[in-house]
Amino acid sequence: MSLPASPSRYILPTTKPFKHLWLRWKAIRFPWRRRYFIGMDLEGNTFWEFRDRLVAYRPRRIMDFRGGVHSLANYSEFKVDPQWHQWLRATRVEPPSIQELEDEVTRRAIMVERARLADERWARAGTLLKKPGEKEIRKLEASAKATEASDGSLIGKIEVKEKEPAVVKVKKETTVQDMEERLKVEREKREKGRPSGPGEEFQPAAWAPRAEDRVER
Numbered sequence: 477m478s479l480p481a482s483p484s485r486y487i488l489p490t491t492k493p494f495k496h497l498w499l500r501w502k503a504i505r506f507p508w509r510r511r512y513f514i515g516m517d518l519e520g521n522t523f524w525e526f527r528d529r530l531v532a533y534r535p536r537r538i539m540d541f542r543g544g545v546h547s548l549a550n551y552s553e554f555k556v557d558p559q560w561h562q563w564l565r566a567t568r569v570e571p572p573s574i575q576e577l578e579d580e581v582t583r584r585a586i587m588v589e590r591a592r593l594a595d596e597r598w599a600r601a602g603t604l605l606k607k608p609g610e611k612e613i614r615k616l617e618a619s620a621k622a623t624e625a626s627d628g629s630l631i632g633k634i635e636v637k638e639k640e641p642a643v644v645k646v647k648k649e650t651t652v653q654d655m656e657e658r659l660k661v662e663r664e665k666r667e668k669g670r671p672s673g674p675g676e677e678f679q680p681a682a683w684a685p686r687a688e689d690r691v692e693r
Contacts, residue, residue, distance in 0.1 A: 486515030
């Protein structure tokens, strides 16, 4: 990607003439050149693009700190603008110009000033909430003292009577002794020939159709 017709848009106006010419020379994409100058930010940091041997179709992008010295102080002192950060991450096609960066600074200053004026208007207007009267204040203080004097059982007390819990009938638990008694009774019934269950007493009744149920052929 080559710079537009005027590379000066991406160079700070306060840059010295010799460095200005040198950056313009470095922005030209000669076939033999592997590293190209892209632009600058308002802090004087420069951004470059160079060919990647592993990925030929996508060049690599880096930032050189002001002065060209890389150290821990550089990483902690300087911050990358959002526009240049997008360009470094390849989420932005064109690099940001100096005018765009200056407009962004102006926009932020305007937003801060508008927020300050809005806070002042809100402070002058006052609050619309109703302040508690003396009677309500005394009532709240008395309630707080009563709560502190109690053991905490008065907190959240409701005057409405709670519903009585429903009575649940619990069946008598069957023990091993009861089961043995049942088995003994059933065994005695079978020995005497008596039915031991409701199914053994069932006897089918004779079927006698009625006259109106017969179908004439």
